[in-house]
Amino acid sequence: MIEMFQYDFMWRALIAALLVGLAAPAVGTFIVQRRLALLGDGIGHVALTGVALGFLTGTAPVLTAVVVAVLGAVAIELVRARGRTTGDVALALLFYGGIAGGVLLIGLAPGGSNSTLTSYLFGSISSVTTQDVWVIAVLAAFVLGVVATFGRELFVLCQDEEVAKVNGLPVRFLSLLIAVTAALTVVIAMRVVGLLLVSALMVVPVATSQQVTRGFTTTMLLAMSLGVVSTVGGLTSAFYASVAPGAAIVLLALAGFVLALGAGRFLRRSRARRDQSLSMRTAAPAAPEMSP
């Protein structure tokens, strides 16, 4: 266990993993609640164009990825808000456009090739630089700040947009905020698990958590804990087993989901049994009142 702390790159990787593990499921809870589980994938594909654009223009790929991902997220949100039935088609179009744009642009970049993109597609956490760590830290702080500041309003929005409107909430602003926050999360997680697996960190810990929880806040907090366990645990096992860290992180998260599926079934059954015995006890005095 001590061995991996002797390498500076592992320290940077661990910090990045920790931040991503916290931020991705926090945003993911709202995204899953809003039935936009594939939003992260869509943004991830678009961000690839941003990465390639960075190589083409000689800018830091993380920064161009942020810009393009945010623009893509805003586009997805605008399409979603306008059309009722074309949302998934629009998302699909962005998938294709993002990947094709990325491959096309990287070919134009001096010395760039598809293999340059591979580290972004599948992540390369061990090559995270100090500058990357700073970018990730700032973005993660922003993401968690958004959740802390707007969490109450986002909860209402993601549950029922019309109720949010009648509560006077800035529905359009909040919808864009959640899309932009998701885009930033994608870019943060890009270096850790790769653009193709980014969405897994937003969705899987939430899906796992909701198997065993009863409330929204507990779902989010448990998902964040599970996210950290997955990213840090996956990174650690990847270090010792010499496997791809991104894949190890996602598979660990999925293993947690399978375990939670069983645990959730058991929990629900025992709760149902308890509720049944409770209602049987309370049914007797209530019965005369019920009959007219």
Place this chain on the structure above:
Amino acid sequence: MTRSAQATGPAPPAASAATQVAFAMAKGHVDLDGRPVLRGVDLRVEAGEVVAVLGANGSGKSTLIRALLGLTPLSGGSAELYGLPPGRFRDWWRIGYVPQRLSVGGGVPATVREVVASGRVARQRRLRRTSAEDRAAVAGALASMGLTDRAGDPVGLLSGGQQQRVLIARALAGEPDTFVMDEPTAGVDAESQRHLAGTLARLVDQGKTVLLVAHELGPMAPLITRSIVLRDGRVVHDGPVGHDHRAGHEGHLFRHDGHLPGDGRLLDDGRLLDDGRLLGGGPAGDGVPSDGTGCHPHPGHEQDRPHAYDVSGGPMSSGATQ
């Protein structure tokens, strides 16, 4: 007016409350997917009134209240909320909206308490922690709908009637002065109906404004000060609730369960196949999903209904009731 109310804090000026117009619509037209759903509705509801909007499925009653709230855009005419078009209205804390059904977002669980507490959102500032006042309002809302012992349960596991109570409790938690309820009685069991009627009575005592859409009024009937009956997107009755509203006698009784004699069909454009006049008696229909909102009734909610509520009175039935 509303600006000054905002500046002086949550309590509306009591003196002007009695004369305020809460909801107004002039020549309101709404088209949904090219079909006219409201065809020239004129309406004025003053603060303190308790108004029921009645009508068969497809008559446009849900669309009416949605248009008043700005949720459905008008294609003609105008709507006002406390004197302002919904788009410019700012005092949303005044409105407690009870939608037709609870949407359980994407499978992420939420407890009854969390959903009810979210009704405070219009009153809470960002980054401000939940105050004792917030907690008291939520506890009070839970108690008045009989949900205190379910507060920690996930809303997704509740029955339809209990979920309806959660929605009403959420509106109560915001302590608004105006309630807009879209079919609060649909799919509601007897116990939930009693809770609703009891709560409504308290709201009426407190002088709150209530605008509700209903299929049947049940125990709420005595509390309603005025009923508006829609048919085919037009107001066909606006006045007191018919005195013999439960009568099943012959005449032009209007059943609000969407059940039709004969082949019992609603036309695709939401109009009733016959002229909408239905005889009392007969089995309860199964809620034809043509409310003009695209929403479907709760499956099986007819079974929960103690009785179908009949309304008479107004032009279509005045001959029979007077």
